[in-house]
Amino acid sequence: MAALRQDNTPQTAALDYDVIIIGAGLSGMYQLYRLRELGLKTRVFEAGTGVGGTWYWNRYPGARFDSESYSYGYSFSKELLQEWEWSEHFAGQPETLRYCNYVADKFDLRRDIQFESRITAAIYQDDTRSWQITLENGARHSCRFLITAIGPLSTPTLPRLEGRDDFKGQSFHTARWPKEKVDFTGKRVAVIGTGATGIQTIQTIAGEVGHLTVFQRTANWAAPLHNGEIDAETQARIKAGYPEIFARCKETFACFVHTPDPRGAFEVSDTEREAFYEKLYGERGFGIWQGNFRDILIDRKANATISDFVARKIRERVKNQAVAEKLIPKNHGFGTRRLPLETFYYEVYNRDNVELVDISETPIEKITPEGIKTSDRDYAFDIIIYATGFDAITGSFDKIDLRGAHGARLKEKWTHGPETYLGLMVDGFPNMMMLMGPHTALGNIPRSIEYSVDWVTGLIRFAQANGLTLLDATPEGTAAWTDHVKALGTGLLSNEVDSWMTGINRNVEGKQIHIVARYSGSAPAYRERCDAVAAQGYVELRLG
Numbered sequence: 001m002a003a004l005r006q007d008n009t010p011q012t013a014a015l016d017y018d019v020i021i022i023g024a025g026l027s028g029m030y031q032l033y034r035l036r037e038l039g040l041k042t043r044v045f046e047a048g049t050g051v052g053g054t055w056y057w058n059r060y061p062g063a064r065f066d067s068e069s070y071s072y073g074y075s076f077s078k079e080l081l082q083e084w085e086w087s088e089h090f091a092g093q094p095e096t097l098r099y100c101n102y103v104a105d106k107f108d109l110r111r112d113i114q115f116e117s118r119i120t121a122a123i124y125q126d127d128t129r130s131w132q133i134t135l136e137n138g139a140r141h142s143c144r145f146l147i148t149a150i151g152p153l154s155t156p157t158l159p160r161l162e163g164r165d166d167f168k169g170q171s172f173h174t175a176r177w178p179k180e181k182v183d184f185t186g187k188r189v190a191v192i193g194t195g196a197t198g199i200q201t202i203q204t205i206a207g208e209v210g211h212l213t214v215f216q217r218t219a220n221w222a223a224p225l226h227n228g229e230i231d232a233e234t235q236a237r238i239k240a241g242y243p244e245i246f247a248r249c250k251e252t253f254a255c256f257v258h259t260p261d262p263r264g265a266f267e268v269s270d271t272e273r274e275a276f277y278e279k280l281y282g283e284r285g286f287g288i289w290q291g292n293f294r295d296i297l298i299d300r301k302a303n304a305t306i307s308d309f310v311a312r313k314i315r316e317r318v319k320n321q322a323v324a325e326k327l328i329p330k331n332h333g334f335g336t337r338r339l340p341l342e343t344f345y346y347e348v349y350n351r352d353n354v355e356l357v358d359i360s361e362t363p364i365e366k367i368t369p370e371g372i373k374t375s376d377r378d379y380a381f382d383i384i385i386y387a388t389g390f391d392a393i394t395g396s397f398d399k400i401d402l403r404g405a406h407g408a409r410l411k412e413k414w415t416h417g418p419e420t421y422l423g424l425m426v427d428g429f430p431n432m433m434m435l436m437g438p439h440t441a442l443g444n445i446p447r448s449i450e451y452s453v454d455w456v457t458g459l460i461r462f463a464q465a466n467g468l469t470l471l472d473a474t475p476e477g478t479a480a481w482t483d484h485v486k487a488l489g490t491g492l493l494s495n496e497v498d499s500w501m502t503g504i505n506r507n508v509e510g511k512q513i514h515i516v517a518r519y520s521g522s523a524p525a526y527r528e529r530c531d532a533v534a535a536q537g538y539v540e541l542r543l544g
Helices: 026-037 078-083 093-106 196-205 232-240 242-251 270-281 300-317 321-327 346-350 445-466 475-488 523-535
Strands: 017-022 042-045 119-125 130-135 140-148 170-173 188-192 211-216 354-358 364-367 371-374 378-380 383-386 401-403 432-434
Touching (some): 017 026, 017 130, 026 042, 026 445, 042 140, 140 445, 188 371, 196 211, 232 242, 242 445, 242 523, 300 321, 300 346, 321 346, 321 354, 346 354, 445 523
Parallel strands (some): 017 042, 119 401, 140 432, 170 383, 211 354
Antiparallel strands (some): 119 130, 130 140, 364 371, 371 378
């Protein structure tokens, strides 16, 4: 595709900034760092009072990594890698937030970040080839380039339940947890939801509460985290081995230290397969999901072997077999939804002070001033915790009135699902780049973040060098990439399952139809495609 160079120049206008970044999480901070190297006047607008993004907002009990800590942190600074020491193989939220603040201080990032500044609108100005953003307080700012760093899981959703605001006790969404410590001692506590955040919360507070009632709609597969402290010898080995660790992440399918086994599940004997599953179940992290047989996520019979294995483990760990059966998913196979990692989660249900309520059998009818009413009975609570997840992938974009060329609204353009170019741009929304947006490689998020930031930085450097004031994807390029992403999802068992990864959210109007919201190919293949675009001088873009 030939580059389309426009000769008409925009009207001159004094812009407040060269670049505005939305969000001061891991991607926003790193993007600021890189743009400073280009000498660009850059401003980050952040809704919270501090940096950290996910790790700022998600303060719920038990929040932690499920990627190995040493594979998760930034890799761009050798000095930072040697200075910072992770205390656990999978760090908890408080430590991760300290890390984010350490990075912000080390690189003096805060001077270019404006906190408590939620962007409500971002509108492209056709005449000046610029963006105008509006803050919640009405203030407006202009820039040439707009970069969204708002994350795929950052807009929480609450269940659409009658009486939700009538509850007289305390109630919290896991992603909007208070900064002050919540006292669970002797309290009657409800947790609604058993996804990753629900599982982490449940296993953490069960020993503190007076009584815990878990309301589960959909059982989730989960596997042991096997976390542990990092001793001095291991710390030294990690620091010496960072080049190899990050080289490993770069070559694996999803940027984890794990990658699929090249064998199929039936290419080994039943005994060998069982031994392999036992080995993976006893190891740290995502190996049982990301390092399993190559066909467990595409072949139903292969998937049944690992599903049956983990189901047996659940039955072994939960004493009450009626409860165990409720905890074993019946509507999807192992690993076909995002896999939570747990620490003695299943053993929680052996406690006398924990009760499991299956709301597919006895639905929640409403929230009452005293607690929760199901079709079966009334429950009284002191605290209700909503572990009900996020309006994923596109939800954070929907919260902003985003309008491109000629006033086109992004939400309307994406009515039937996202359409992107490389997951980084959208045709008709010139000079807007997305970090970790729809159709980009996810996996071990910081590894994907660093690549996306570097690619966007390279594009802006190219614009600087060539005096360009317009960077836009083409409709053809967007259609081709979107079709490619959809084709990659063909045959994946995960794309048949209702989950945030397929755009399904019963608590959000209009999100009950399956879409392909994420790139499901390999990270190396994704980088190869994006690198080729840059190497060819971005000729696939509309430049001006």
